[in-house]
Amino acid sequence: MARTVPDDRLARLVECATQVFIEQGYRRTQMADVAKALGVAKGTLYLYVESKDALFDLVARCADDERPFETPPPLPIRTPKPGATLKYVRERLAKNQVPAALAAALGRSRVPDPRAELEGIVRKLYDAVARDRRGIKLLDRSARDHPELAALWFEGARGGLMALLGQYLEARSRRKLLRPLPHPAVAARLLIETVVFWAVHRHWDPHPQPVDDCVAKETVVRFIVSALAKE
Structure with a gap:
């Protein structure tokens, strides 16, 4: 069953992941790097997103939104279809x-x-x-x-x-x-x-x-x- 969490946690994930992707680029960024920046265990990230591709897609869509999650989406966020x-x-x-x-x-x-x-x-x-x-x-x-x-x-x-x-x-x-x-x-x-x-x-x-x-x-x-x- 899909989970939901408070939108501030997802917003914090977007903030940390954006900074890591900017500092290291897509190829060098690992989920462990984002987990460290967020202050959680690596496995915890997979409660939010299914994969690094799902995380990058989330960041690309939400990096500049002041309130990106008026309604928190079901979690974990799925890996986007190829090309999405x-x-x-x-x-x-x-x-x-x-x-x-x-x-x-x-x-x-x-x-x-x-x-x-x-x-x-x-x-x-x-x-x-x-x-x-x-x-x-x-x-x-x-x-x-x-x-x-x-x-x-x-x-x-x-x-x-x-x-x-x-x-x-x-x-x-x-x-x-x-x-x-x-x-x-x-x-x-x-x-x-x-x-x-x-x-x-x-x-x-x-x-x-x-x-x-x-x-x-x-x-x-x-x-x-x-x-x-x-x-």
Whole structure:
């Protein structure tokens, strides 16, 4: 018979497992590592999840949810069908890949305030990345061990966003609405890497610089806008 446990225990499992997968990657992570981080015996984990694949699927779905278990699921959580985790990741990336502000800008022909438009895009991008930072870090780390996940993440989601940003920057620069750019694709990559470092990766920096999240965001936004927008 399936068991249920208080949702705070599952939430704690997701928190610990996410951190272990991020630190070690999918391939190197063992159930014993997660059990140690959670402070339980290895066998106890199998009361919650059926396998490492089931645990990774759970983490991929719940890493950034503030309350992932409104109704605790029956336990142990079963091993997903082949391809189910990839399907979920693909659908979520497709849904959240392009910030609304960027999509609107790409469809806009008249631009009354290019600086405000650019600032809106950077702010929305930063907010979206910061909101999903645990899931992003999880995918970024685990994709190295999973070719199909790597294709979805590096070539699909991240590559697609860079291409759209490059298209936007090239169009605005060509119309002299932004500063001239020798290579818009390089500028797009620089923009994304700057946002992702400060919104995501710095939280796992072994030697972090103590900076308030709001201060980091404002500094990044002003830096990028000042670099690309005309006075």
